[in-house]
Amino acid sequence: MSDVEEIQNETQNEIEVSAQAAAPGELSIEDAVKGALRIALASQGLARGLREAVKALVCEDAQLCILVESVDEDAYIKLVEALCQAPSTPVPLIKVSDAKALGEWAGLGKIDRDGNARKVVGCSCVVIKEWGADSLERQTLIKHFQS
Numbered sequence: 001m002s003d004v005e006e007i008q009n010e011t012q013n014e015i016e017v018s019a020q021a022a023a024p025g026e027l028s029i030e031d032a033v034k035g036a037l038r039i040a041l042a043s044q045g046l047a048r049g050l051r052e053a054v055k056a057l058v059c060e061d062a063q064l065c066i067l068v069e070s071v072d073e074d075a076y077i078k079l080v081e082a083l084c085q086a087p088s089t090p091v092p093l094i095k096v097s098d099a100k101a102l103g104e105w106a107g108l109g110k111i112d113r114d115g116n117a118r119k120v121v122g123c124s125c126v127v128i129k130e131w132g133a134d135s136l137e138r139q140t141l142i143k144h145f146q147s
Contacts, residue, residue, distance in 0.1 A: 027140045033066060033094060035137030036128060037105045045130030048106050050076065053125040057083035062091045064128040064141065068099045071124050080125055091127075092145045099124055 027035075040046050047056040056062045057080070065084050071077055084091040096102050099122030103109060109120035131138050 027136060029094070029141070029144060030096075032137040032140040032144075033096070034105050035135060036064070036131065036141060037066075037107075037126065039132040039135055039137065040128045040130060041107045043130055043132030045128060045132055046106060047127040047129055048108060048123055048125075050080075050125055053080065053127040054083065056127040056129050057086075057091060060089045061129045062089075062127045063131060064094065065091050066094045066096060066102060066126045066128075068102055068122075068124045069095045069097055070099065076124070092141075102126060 037046065047053050047062075053062075053065065057065065062084075065080065067077065067080050081093065084093040100120050103123035104117045104120045106123050106126045108123050109117045112118050
């Protein structure tokens with residue numbers, strides 16, 4: 001995949017991720033999301049799917065929420081966005097375009113001998129509850145949301 005272009009909505013603390021070029025030498029938002037999900041998965045810090053994501057958002061365990069734009073149910077999107085914008089603990093929201101890609105990043109698939117993802121299941125919402133080890137990806141995402 002290529003690097004990303006992000007569009008930030010200042011009032012909602014939300015980013016849309018789409019495929020475009022980023023500045024050379026810097027980690028793109030898409031690459032930072034991939035790496036952060038990989039590290040959080042290794043430390044058992046992910047909530048994958050609507051049920052787990054809503055639990056994490058309601059219990060205020062969420063650090064970052066990633067939502068797929070192409071969800072068929074509008075109520076699903078409204079629910080997740082409303083929980084992310086809760087006044088007690090607002091959670092940064094990143095929107096991606098492909099559910100299969102998000103499922104692959106969140107570890108919802110099998111890896112064959114060559115290291116390629118097989119039988120990937122689409123995922124419409126992932127929440128990072130625990131970042132795991134401090135990393136460049138985490139710092140990139142935090143710096144992006146603070147700016």
